Amino acid sequence: MDQIETAVEELSEAAAASELERLAREIAYHDKLYHGDDAPEISDAAYDALWRRNRAIEHRFTHLKRTDSPSHRVGAPVSERFEKIGHSVAMLSLDNAFSEEDVGDFVERVRRFLKMDPGQPLGLTAEPKIDGLSLSLRYEDGKLVSAATRGDGQTGEDVTANARTITDIPAVLSGIVPKVLEIRGEVYFLNADFVAVNERQEREGKPVYANPRNTAAGSLRQLDPNITASRPLKFFAYAWGEVSEMPADTQMRMIDFLRACGFRTNPLMVRCEDVASLVAHYRQIEAMRAELGYDIDGVVYKVDDLALQRRLGFVSRNPRWAIAHKFPAEKAVTVLNDIDIQVGRTGALTPVARLQPVTVGGVVVTNATLHNAEEIERLDVRPGDTVTVQRAGDVIPQVLSVITEKRPSGAEKYVFPTICPCDLKTPVVREETASGEAGVIRRCSGEFACPYQRIEHLRHFVSRRAFDIDGLGEKQIAFFYDDPDLPVRAPADIFTLQKRDGGNLKKLAAKEGWGATSAEKLFAAIEQRRTIGLDRMIYGLGIRHVGENTARTLARSYGSWNAFHDAVLSVANEEEEAREEMVALDDIGPAVIEAIARYFSEDHNRALVEQLADEVNVEDAEQPVANSAVSGKTVVFTGALERMSRDEAKAMAEQMGAKVAGSVSKKTDLVVAGPGAGSKLKKAQDLDVEVIDEDTWFERYVK
Numbered sequence: 021m022d023q024i025e026t027a028v029e030e031l032s033e034a035a036a037a038s039e040l041e042r043l044a045r046e047i048a049y050h051d052k053l054y055h056g057d058d059a060p061e062i063s064d065a066a067y068d069a070l071w072r073r074n075r076a077i078e079h080r081f082t083h084l085k086r087t088d089s090p091s092h093r094v095g096a097p098v099s100e101r102f103e104k105i106g107h108s109v110a111m112l113s114l115d116n117a118f119s120e121e122d123v124g125d126f127v128e129r130v131r132r133f134l135k136m137d138p139g140q141p142l143g144l145t146a147e148p149k150i151d152g153l154s155l156s157l158r159y160e161d162g163k164l165v166s167a168a169t170r171g172d173g174q175t176g177e178d179v180t181a182n183a184r185t186i187t188d189i190p191a192v193l194s195g196i197v198p199k200v201l202e203i204r205g206e207v208y209f210l211n212a213d214f215v216a217v218n219e220r221q222e223r224e225g226k227p228v229y230a231n232p233r234n235t236a237a238g239s240l241r242q243l244d245p246n247i248t249a250s251r252p253l254k255f256f257a258y259a260w261g262e263v264s265e266m267p268a269d270t271q272m273r274m275i276d277f278l279r280a281c282g283f284r285t286n287p288l289m290v291r292c293e294d295v296a297s298l299v300a301h302y303r304q305i306e307a308m309r310a311e312l313g314y315d316i317d318g319v320v321y322k323v324d325d326l327a328l329q330r331r332l333g334f335v336s337r338n339p340r341w342a343i344a345h346k347f348p349a350e351k352a353v354t355v356l357n358d359i360d361i362q363v364g365r366t367g368a369l370t371p372v373a374r375l376q377p378v379t380v381g382g383v384v385v386t387n388a389t390l391h392n393a394e395e396i397e398r399l400d401v402r403p404g405d406t407v408t409v410q411r412a413g414d415v416i417p418q419v420l421s422v423i424t425e426k427r428p429s430g431a432e433k434y435v436f437p438t439i440c441p442c443d444l445k446t447p448v449v450r451e452e453t454a455s456g457e458a459g460v461i462r463r464c465s466g467e468f469a470c471p472y473q474r475i476e477h478l479r480h481f482v483s484r485r486a487f488d489i490d491g492l493g494e495k496q497i498a499f500f501y502d503d504p505d506l507p508v509r510a511p512a513d514i515f516t517l518q519k520r521d522g523g524n525l526k527k528l529a530a531k532e533g534w535g536a537t538s539a540e541k542l543f544a545a546i547e548q549r550r551t552i553g554l555d556r557m558i559y560g561l562g563i564r565h566v567g568e569n570t571a572r573t574l575a576r577s578y579g580s581w582n583a584f585h586d587a588v589l590s591v592a593n594e595e596e597e598a599r600e601e602m603v604a605l606d607d608i609g610p611a612v613i614e615a616i617a618r619y620f621s622e623d624h625n626r627a628l629v630e631q632l633a634d635e636v637n638v639e640d641a642e643q644p645v646a647n648s649a650v651s652g653k654t655v656v657f658t659g660a661l662e663r664m665s666r667d668e669a670k671a672m673a674e675q676m677g678a679k680v681a682g683s684v685s686k687k688t689d690l691v692v693a694g695p696g697a698g699s700k701l702k703k704a705q706d707l708d709v710e711v712i713d714e715d716t717w718f719e720r721y722v723k
């Protein structure tokens with residue numbers, strides 16, 4: 021395939037079409053060789069190049085994208101290219117100990133399990149727990165045949181080509197070795213190498229890694245082994261999987277054997293006979309931690325005698341014969357420069373501490389969470405304060421305490437904002453919990469109008485139970501939200517899309533991933549929803565606490581959009597009569613009314629709703645069939661229904677004027693029970709409520 025490629029920009033349409041055809045064929049051919057026959061003819065890099073070219077051509081000639089294009093395949097082709105390898109012996113994890121007492125309990129458990137006499141010695145090894153990622157290496161007749169990541173413990177990814185580039189991993193073992201020998205250990209990165217790799221990434225404008233562990237993972241899981249080779253990965257051997265003939269009978273001697281085979285093993289491994297010496301070694305390693313040059317997160321203890329290990333076996337995914345004694349979360353002292361407020365996707369305001377950069381456990385920390393206003397109050401933390409921060413594993417660092425003696429004079433008490441930092445300057449509200457207490461979360465009341473919340477609201481707006489527009493899902497919302505030509509920032513924008521794309525502009529049809537047909541389909545789907553039921557309209561607004569049921573109740577009660585709109589504006593206006601009328605509605609509690617009032621007090625929300633109402637035709641709510649046999653009755657469906665879905669049953673009953681409840685009470689008039697009905701059926705019988713089956717329901721009420 022040594023042909024010179026024409027630059028994509030210079031391809032004629034005909035040439036592009038024929039090349040796309042060739043690429044589809046070629047990629048499919050190599051996929052089969054790679055996945056099916058395990059005999060690839062080209063390097064991963066060359067394969068990647070085919071993909072890139074295919075994508076580039078499709079990008080320029082969207083309409084030429086073939087139905088059999090490789091890019092239709094879901095998922096990243098990169099990860100798809102790692103074959104799976106089943107582990108013949110599962111790769112397990114370790115139970116954790118966090119205190120000396122936990123270690124004592126562990127040793128006691130082992131002794132009890134083995135029914136050991138108090139005086140009987142029990143040897144245990146202690147070694148650092150490396151913070152990298154585990155790898156299983158399979159050697160047959162002393163030769164490396166495969167390397168697999170841990171994956172889910174049963175099946176991992178085939179990273180053989182990459183493992184071969186790691187100098188700590190011998191391709192051929194030294195000495196006389198078992199026919200089958202699976203070696204397990206940790207791939208890791210030296211801290212100094214991590215810094216160097218990140219500097220290079222930064223120079224090349226590529227993303228930097230958060231810590232050495234992530235760098236190791238990112239480097240090992242490269243599609244191109246040349247990249248792995250350029251990263252100085254290290255490997256410590258500490259365990260094994262399948263071994264055809266065991267060359268030793270203790271953990272210690274197995275490790276000696278692995279070293280003799282050519283592996284690096286950790287020099288800080290010792291053998292102890294009691295809890296006190298295990299813990300003493302733990303303290304010693306902890307003291308050396310910062311100077312080791314690589315990250316560790318604890319010390320692993322293992323029963324030394326392999327015959328005892330076998331007797332001890334496993335509980336779920338952990339061996340009974342080993343435990344990881346973890347280091348406590350790391351702490352550091354630094355200055356808190358400021359407190360910023362972040363607005364989440366639901367409008368929740370989270371305070372974030374901006375810190376003077378400080379290294380905590382080898383990671384530079386500049387931000388820490390303060391959780392909420394109560395936490396700030398509790399700590400009485402103020403900008404300028406000296407604080408202790410803590411970081412445990414991958415969790416977000418947190419501010420632990422304030423060193424008040426170091427507080428600069430004039431440091432003022434922090435006042436949690438009452439105005440949202442989004443550009444709207446909307447009031448922040450503190451929501452009530454279901455039980456009526458003041459909740460800890462403060463939210464921006466801007467809802468749809470708040471830029472932080474808008475996209476979430478749009479997603480809700482098009483969701484299945486709201487406007488349910490075919491072909492306009494979360495992905496497309498994200499696309500239009502950021503689209504410079506046809507932005508959709510508010511619900512009304514959806515209904516003006518076609519107009520904005522009108523005339524002979526046809527901007528959408530020309531965009532990547534679209535085309536004339538899909539653009540037209542979308543416009544048709546939107547048109548179809550321009551007429552919408554009142555309940556869906558209300559639900560689609562995304563008012564907090566106004567779920568589908570509440571929306572339906574509101575729709576039924578007010579009947580028309582105008583009546584509903586007048587009512588909510590009056591409620592927002594604090595007109596007592598309107599509020600009373602709403603309170604009187606079934607199932608509408610104070611939290612709902614509060615949320616409605618808040619929503620419609622916001623100018624932005626009001627404008628947004630009005631613009632939407634101008635674009636759509638809201639149908640009046642269907643009035644219940646007043647004279648149906650079940651009108652006014654409360655019905656409960658339970659058990660499996662065979663002729664209709666639960667949703668349909670509910671809609672049908674409501675259509676006939678019934679109220680559908682989720683549980684049986686004295687107020688229940690009728691229970692429709694299908695096969696498998698349990699407690700609700702029993703309760704109905706206890707309360708003497710009429711119970712019928714699905715067929716009777718149809719005979720009596722539907723027809």
Ligand code: IVH
Pocket residue numbers: 112113114147148149150151152153154206258259320339342344
């Ligand atoms: S022994 C059957 N020894 O920790 C137990 N694991 O939390 C086999 N790890 O998945 C593991 N250093 O990735 C063992 N010296 C060490 C270790 C170690 C790091 C990792 C390993 C394992 C995880 C368990």
